[in-house]
Amino acid sequence: MRSTLLLLTLSFTLAISCNKKDKETPDPVEPPASGETVRTRLRLTGDILATESPLPNGRLVNDVEGYARELRDSTLYGVILKGHVNTEYGVRMVTISRGLFNNADSLVIDLPVEGDFTIITYVYKRGTGTGLYYTWQNGEQYFDWPIYTTLRNRMDSSGPIIEHYNTIMDTLSHFYLFDPLDSTKQLAYQDCSEIDAYRGQTTISATGAPAIISLNMKRMSFGLQFSASNFTSGKLHAEFPAGVMYPESVTPADINNQYFIYTTEEFKTRDSIYWPLNVKMTWEKPDGSMVPIGEKSITFKRNVLTKIHVTIPNTGRSIIDPVITETEWSGTETVEF
16 A cells, blocks of 8 residues: 555656656747747857956956956946848848846847848946946846946847937947946046947848857957056056046056056947047155156057056156157057156
8 A cells, every 4th residue: 555655656746847847948049939030149259258368357267356246346248139121211220129138148139030130249347447337227227328228138129219219329438437436426427438348240131040149249448557667655647638538546556556447439440549648647746746747649559558657757857758669569558758
């Protein structure tokens, strides 16, 4: 009798287990049952996977420091799906859907079964700045210009064709960052934002679209670092044209390991900024007085760490003429003041 009950119990348990297994969620890269769309996954390659980079803060293998310590440290992935629409003025691209993710494994999109499409993907990293500014809406993180999207780890339809509102913008300009003195406020935006960003783009046809689409991500950032001779006290200040970059400062204690990373819209079409930026260097003495060191125009380059070296003037010398030396295209450049 006991043996019979035991066999019945095992059979019932096995039936339940098989039933649960049958109901598991299907592989997300499988096409939806409706047949109206083709599902595909995005794989990011290129600079985003580089094991080393001439510019610091690139992705490193087993980089423990890469794990987010707080929400504003999280890496974000923005995906824009654009369809090609024939008009009387020719073919134009319109946004079909967009999504904001914080998990690279969630980058799955549904393509309409017919037509040509352009996929644009961004990776936003905090870098050396104060973090991308966001607010909470209905318990979700919402990022304003130029992302204009709620973090949901999925693609959402843009609804009516609205190219300039409520969708991730295809731009690298004017990101809002947290105010370091008040986390409820944002800093005024700059042309070159202090974040680290990557961009990739590809055009495909829905017919025969692969289950996995690879996008070559290019790093859209440049770096800046300072070094100095005779710098044993006070602060070293760098100023840039108004509205382009925030002023930066270093002390003798942090000058050797402090660097700054920025991104700019100009890197979408070229590997250097259009016009040189005038950089003005000043030494703040311990008593608060300011000593001009000099100024120079510098052309920053994509994925290159530019090093600015200055010599603190001796007693009684207030101004020195800057001298600039540049190397050929390489991982680093040194600018002498």
